[in-house]
Amino acid sequence: MKKNILIIGAGGVAQVVAHKCAQHNDILGSIAIASRGISKCQEIAASVREKNAFKVPAEIACFELDALNIEATKSIIKETEAQIVINVGSAFLNMSVLQACIETGAAYLDTAIHEEPHKICETPPWYNNYEWQRRELCEANRITAILGVGFDPGVVNAYAAVAVNGYLDQTNSIDIIDINAGSHGRYFATNFDPEINFREFTGEVWSWQNSQWTSNQMFEIKRTDDLPVVGQQTSYMTGHDEIHSLSQNLNVPNIRFWMGFGEHYINVFTVLNNLGLLSEQPVTTAEGLEVIPLKVVKAVLPDPSSLAPDYTGKTCIGTLAKGKKDGKDKEVFIYNVADHKEAYQEVGSQGISYTAGVPPVAAAILVAQGTWDVQKMVNVEQLDPKPFLNLLNQMGLPNRIKDENGDRALSF
Amino acid sequence: MKKNILIIGAGGVAQVVAHKCAQHNDILGSIAIASRGISKCQEIAASVREKNAFKVPAEIACFELDALNIEATKSIIKETEAQIVINVGSAFLNMSVLQACIETGAAYLDTAIHEEPHKICETPPWYNNYEWQRRELCEANRITAILGVGFDPGVVNAYAAVAVNGYLDQTNSIDIIDINAGSHGRYFATNFDPEINFREFTGEVWSWQNSQWTSNQMFEIKRTDDLPVVGQQTSYMTGHDEIHSLSQNLNVPNIRFWMGFGEHYINVFTVLNNLGLLSEQPVTTAEGLEVIPLKVVKAVLPDPSSLAPDYTGKTCIGTLAKGKKDGKDKEVFIYNVADHKEAYQEVGSQGISYTAGVPPVAAAILVAQGTWDVQKMVNVEQLDPKPFLNLLNQMGLPNRIKDENGDRALSF
Numbered sequence: 001m002k003k004n005i006l007i008i009g010a011g012g013v014a015q016v017v018a019h020k021c022a023q024h025n026d027i028l029g030s031i032a033i034a035s036r037g038i039s040k041c042q043e044i045a046a047s048v049r050e051k052n053a054f055k056v057p058a059e060i061a062c063f064e065l066d067a068l069n070i071e072a073t074k075s076i077i078k079e080t081e082a083q084i085v086i087n088v089g090s091a092f093l094n095m096s097v098l099q100a101c102i103e104t105g106a107a108y109l110d111t112a113i114h115e116e117p118h119k120i121c122e123t124p125p126w127y128n129n130y131e132w133q134r135r136e137l138c139e140a141n142r143i144t145a146i147l148g149v150g151f152d153p154g155v156v157n158a159y160a161a162v163a164v165n166g167y168l169d170q171t172n173s174i175d176i177i178d179i180n181a182g183s184h185g186r187y188f189a190t191n192f193d194p195e196i197n198f199r200e201f202t203g204e205v206w207s208w209q210n211s212q213w214t215s216n217q218m219f220e221i222k223r224t225d226d227l228p229v230v231g232q233q234t235s236y237m238t239g240h241d242e243i244h245s246l247s248q249n250l251n252v253p254n255i256r257f258w259m260g261f262g263e264h265y266i267n268v269f270t271v272l273n274n275l276g277l278l279s280e281q282p283v284t285t286a287e288g289l290e291v292i293p294l295k296v297v298k299a300v301l302p303d304p305s306s307l308a309p310d311y312t313g314k315t316c317i318g319t320l321a322k323g324k325k326d327g328k329d330k331e332v333f334i335y336n337v338a339d340h341k342e343a344y345q346e347v348g349s350q351g352i353s354y355t356a357g358v359p360p361v362a363a364a365i366l367v368a369q370g371t372w373d374v375q376k377m378v379n380v381e382q383l384d385p386k387p388f389l390n391l392l393n394q395m396g397l398p399n400r401i402k403d404e405n406g407d408r409a410l411s412f
Numbered sequence: 413m414k415k416n417i418l419i420i421g422a423g424g425v426a427q428v429v430a431h432k433c434a435q436h437n438d439i440l441g442s443i444a445i446a447s448r449g450i451s452k453c454q455e456i457a458a459s460v461r462e463k464n465a466f467k468v469p470a471e472i473a474c475f476e477l478d479a480l481n482i483e484a485t486k487s488i489i490k491e492t493e494a495q496i497v498i499n500v501g502s503a504f505l506n507m508s509v510l511q512a513c514i515e516t517g518a519a520y521l522d523t524a525i526h527e528e529p530h531k532i533c534e535t536p537p538w539y540n541n542y543e544w545q546r547r548e549l550c551e552a553n554r555i556t557a558i559l560g561v562g563f564d565p566g567v568v569n570a571y572a573a574v575a576v577n578g579y580l581d582q583t584n585s586i587d588i589i590d591i592n593a594g595s596h597g598r599y600f601a602t603n604f605d606p607e608i609n610f611r612e613f614t615g616e617v618w619s620w621q622n623s624q625w626t627s628n629q630m631f632e633i634k635r636t637d638d639l640p641v642v643g644q645q646t647s648y649m650t651g652h653d654e655i656h657s658l659s660q661n662l663n664v665p666n667i668r669f670w671m672g673f674g675e676h677y678i679n680v681f682t683v684l685n686n687l688g689l690l691s692e693q694p695v696t697t698a699e700g701l702e703v704i705p706l707k708v709v710k711a712v713l714p715d716p717s718s719l720a721p722d723y724t725g726k727t728c729i730g731t732l733a734k735g736k737k738d739g740k741d742k743e744v745f746i747y748n749v750a751d752h753k754e755a756y757q758e759v760g761s762q763g764i765s766y767t768a769g770v771p772p773v774a775a776a777i778l779v780a781q782g783t784w785d786v787q788k789m790v791n792v793e794q795l796d797p798k799p800f801l802n803l804l805n806q807m808g809l810p811n812r813i814k815d816e817n818g819d820r821a822l823s824f
Binding site: 036187188195267268271272274275276277279283284285286287289291292293295296297298299300301 | 448599600607679680683684686687688689691695696697698699701703704705707708709710711712713
């Protein structure tokens with residue numbers, strides 16, 4: 001039984017995490033939020049207060065923190081008596097925050113794989129380069145560390161586990177499909193941190209095919225699906241976190257990730273990328289100033305959290321698994337549809353932040369209750385998916401399943 | 413009679429100026445070149461030496477200079493005994509270099525209107541805001557200052573004067589058309605300093621119509637012409653330097669500038685402009701670094717002078733004048749066609765730099781010989797165009813004329 005939450009980060013996902021923690025603070029205990037800029041923490045705290053989100057009366061404590069500073073992070077963990085840290089800050093912070101958790105005994109939850117500022121799309125399996133190097137240390141210190149427990153990675157990993165273990169005798173392929181059919185009304189914007197968003201697409205596209213790592217270029221391979229609610233959608237094979245763990249943890253020969261992009265997004269991305277403006281490597285201006293182009297692109301783009309008030313439409317994210325059941329071919333699509341406007345009305349964030357922010361809070365509840373307090377480092381597909389998916393059904397992310405028996409709610 | 417040349421700037425146009433000065437150093441005397449980076453000056457000096465461009469044996473002296481520093485510029489003018497300064501550095505330098513010339517008695521030649529870093533496309537006539545405020549001072553000090561004596565502005569102004577004074581009794585419209593039908597083989601590049609290039613298109617488009625200043629948006633108005641050599645070409649109404657002087661110096665009610673753009677250029681420009689990446693106003697990155705986006709775009713784009721070796725195709729730039737002659741409608745197109753590869757073979761630069769760099773050297777020769785040493789500040793249309801155009805015929809930029817009597821060489 002663990003309690004008291006420290007949220008690292010103060011972007012759109014952190015806003016959702018704070019609201020959802022507040023809605024469940026009878027189980028989770030106190031809530032604190034720490035970020036590089038304390039004013040963004042205070043805005044989130046004010047938003048939670050404004051919506052009367054607390055189940056039992058409380059306040060959110062705010063801290064200014066450079067989370068690359070392990071000692072500073074440990075101090076805040078100790079001061080807040082946090083036993084669960086939800087890291088939804090930049091992916092550059094993972095290894096530092098994890099270390100602070102290991103040294104203080106706190107459980108660690110994040111939603112994305114660790115990245116180093118000057119490296120893009122590293123050699124697979126990427127987790128081997130960073131988080132998994134701390135597996136033995138976590139086990140020795142009985143540290144619960146749940147990696148990648150957002151929606152994708154996260155919920156889609158649980159969907160994969162359900163498909164492989166519950167619906168198929170033998171699984172040949174897992175295709176994770178992420179479609180945002182919403183509209184933010186701006187000329188161009190990314191739905192989460194532009195820096196992390198673009199970094200996903202500027203390197204090689206790694207996929208797991210025929211039980212081997214396969215490399216392609218971005219926008220080289222696409223597919224079109226007729227999906228529930230959002231209809232006909234084109235998506236492109238993309239490198240993504242969950243391939244790096246599912247390929248190691250499930251015995252499935254083909255695991256791919258597909259993300260939906262409109263032609264306008266692809267055009268803007270292609271122009272910026274071809275010009276070198278998405279580079280993470282510094283350039284020098286004629287005046288002698290050293291600048292990382294990608295950080296300037298981030299600076300001119302809308303803050304993803306600012307998109308929420310005008311966002312309309314829906315997302316559809318799910319896991320399509322194909323294989324054999326009772327000797328016959330079978331395919332099953334397990335998915336969630338989220339609505340941007342409903343997310344904004346509930347927690348003041350758009351749907352992409354909502355789908356990413358609710359799952360780590362569900363995971364925190366399971367850690368708090370002991371169900372998922374596994375006292376070692378795991379990826380989501382290594383945990384029992386049932387209590388997690390049941391909790392998501394109640395927390396605003398209903399799960400559905402579609403196979404030869406129809407399209408229906410999924411609960412256990 | 414003036415002699416000894418100081419070239420300010422060391423980009424692609426400066427390279428052409430240096431080569432052409434060397435080819436005529438029997439008339440022009442000694443040649444020096446000064447720029448922020450001395451290595452670029454030295455590269456130009458080496459290129460001139462390599463091509464044996466000097467008419468009489470000589471060397472080019474190189475200087476490191478921040479030409480915003482008037483005293484430093486005066487020192488170099490005095491040290492080199494330069495009586496003619498050809499300013500082909502950044503447009504931000506004009507007023508400083510002009511002041512250094514006024515204080516030392518040197519003649520001043522440039523090829524573009526003065527700009528201030530944080531202002532874009534200023535109120536017309538733009539020259540009123542800067543250079544023309546020194547007209548009386550030049551006249552009092554008997555300073556020869558010839559503004560905008562590149563190709564456009566410059567040669568096209570002379571073409572306009574020829575059309576208005578030599579071919580038409582009454583001129584109703586002057587349309588300057590600038591087409592680059594060449595290909596550099598890169599994904600995207602500008603043909604001269606990207607910063608100055610983009611700044612031309614990010615503000616209002618000023619034109620002179622019905623004897624009034626008229627404002628439009630970039631890419632709002634286009635035309636298609638069937639032009640000599642380059643054929644069918646689409647061009648877009650663009651704000652440009654020469655409109656700001658021709659409108660004041662010639663009694664013509666409609667004066668417009670048109671620049672040819674391909675769809676790819678327009679797409680890249682539109683993406684960058686809509687995202688705010690062409691802004692001259694600083695933004696602050698998440699890390700707190702203050703950066704001007706346009707300077708980062710400049711830093712990632714190819715150096716225009718690097719395009720020269722692979723550049724193929726031709727440019728066609730000219731002045732289309734329409735009006736009445738002997739009571740009948742008449743139109744006349746006076747133009748030049750230049751070839752990128754020929755320019756590279758002769759002076760190591762591409763055709764755009766060539767067309768911009770040859771005219772100021774022709775003007776310098778006319779100043780050196782006394783023909784254009786007018787000892788006041790003028791724009792090109794205020795000078796006798798005939799010796800200038802005759803000299804250009806000999807210096808690699810042959811003039812042609814097309815009207816109801818056919819398409820033929822133009823000389824006087």
